[in-house]
């Protein structure tokens with residue numbers, strides 16, 4: 015069994031044809047994990063025994079002819095998604111010994127299909143970061159060059175798939191945390207429309223931005239995973255009705271490129287690789303049209319106000335009383351401060367400070383409310399670009415999708431972006447998508463060379479609200495070129 019060539023769709027066929035059993039498949043992954051995880055550090059914990067038990071249950075389902083798309087498929091889960099009875103630490107000391115008391119909706123759905131859970135994966139603490147260096151448990155390494163970061167915050171999930179330590183994985187994306195690491199590690203990362211996948215059982219970072227999504231080796235696998243986890247959920251008050259889904263590309267196959275946004279802060283060879291992929295799409299019959307999204311320039315500023323504001327309120331629940339770590343002290347106030355001081359790492363504390371500041375009386379109008387207003391303009395810009403007839407002031411008619419590089423730079427070396435703002439700046443192309451609530455996919459599209467090594471580059475395709483289908487169609491066309 016060559017795990018490097020395996021996809022969900024291939025494994026499905028082989029399992030159903032009894033070429034190998036789910037148990038054999040799971041064992042192959044467990045062996046690969048034992049071999050490579052000590053170096054890559056994609057997993058924080060591996061569940062050998064239960065994975066084998068789940069594989070046996072899957073084999074029984076297959077034998078009864080009851081197999082579903084993910085029956086017996088070995089997957090990895092980001093450490094901020096709850097699985098009943100399992101530790102879920104969100105990469106934080108404060109939750110090091112916290113065990114989930116219920117299943118996230120996505121987990122319930124995967125369990126019902128008979129998927130096999132290999133383990134929980136490393137991440138930046140509470141999903142804050144773009145390199146997985148902010149994990150309290152040490153960083154994950156990029157399988158393409160272990161002296162470099164895998165991206166983040168879902169670096170563990172992505173490295174697991176890229177190093178063939180899982181067939182697919184779940185990540186979460188608040189400002190790029192699925193797409194950016196997927197781009198950095200040469201795999202597919204998908205951020206669904208806000209509300210498409212239930213957030214019930216996902217530890218909240220920025221509640222109005224967070225979405226769970228798949229990390230896979232192919233676009234088709236991402237489609238299979240999304241289908242399995244998507245759907246209305248009454249337990250998530252922001253869940254979308256299933257009827258909110260739109261589908262299909264127009265016959266024109268038009269992709270918009272907000273070129274003004276590509277002028278600075280992007281490595282020349284990354285831009286070249288982006289242009290080369292656009293040229294390939296053009297050769298496949300796509301029209302590539304320049305569009306204007308004037309508000310995009312404000313995305314980073316808006317994101318780094320709204321996200322910490324929401325994070326700071328969401329993290330208020332970690333008080334040394336309700337969950338995880340509790341540092342004993344003389345008064346309850348001291349329990350709060352000591353627990354939070356010792357339990358949270360520096361980046362999390364930084365964001366709590368910024369979030370509390372932008373929400374504080376006297377500043378809330380200047381920062382938080384203004385950011386909310388600009389966010390609406392960003393949302394409207396995207397909506398206009400996708401709506402027929404609305405595009406003229408923005409440089410043309412409506413487009414089926416918008417293309418941007420996933421990241422302006424390739425994966426960097428450990429500690430290279432120690433200044434927080436330098437790391438934040440690398441989120442420039444991913445955060446607008448979360449602000450607008452639209453879906454986007456990162457598809458591998460070649461490589462750039464650094465120090466003699468090929469480093470993967472991701473091509474990002476952004477779709478209209480509820481229109482994931484178009485992204486799969488275009489994503490497959492991108493894939494075809496490589």
Ligand code: GLN
Pocket residue numbers: 141142143144166167186187188189190191192219321441
């Ligand atoms: N890198 C971004 C941040 O640090 C995105 C994180 C995420 O999507 N969870 O906030």
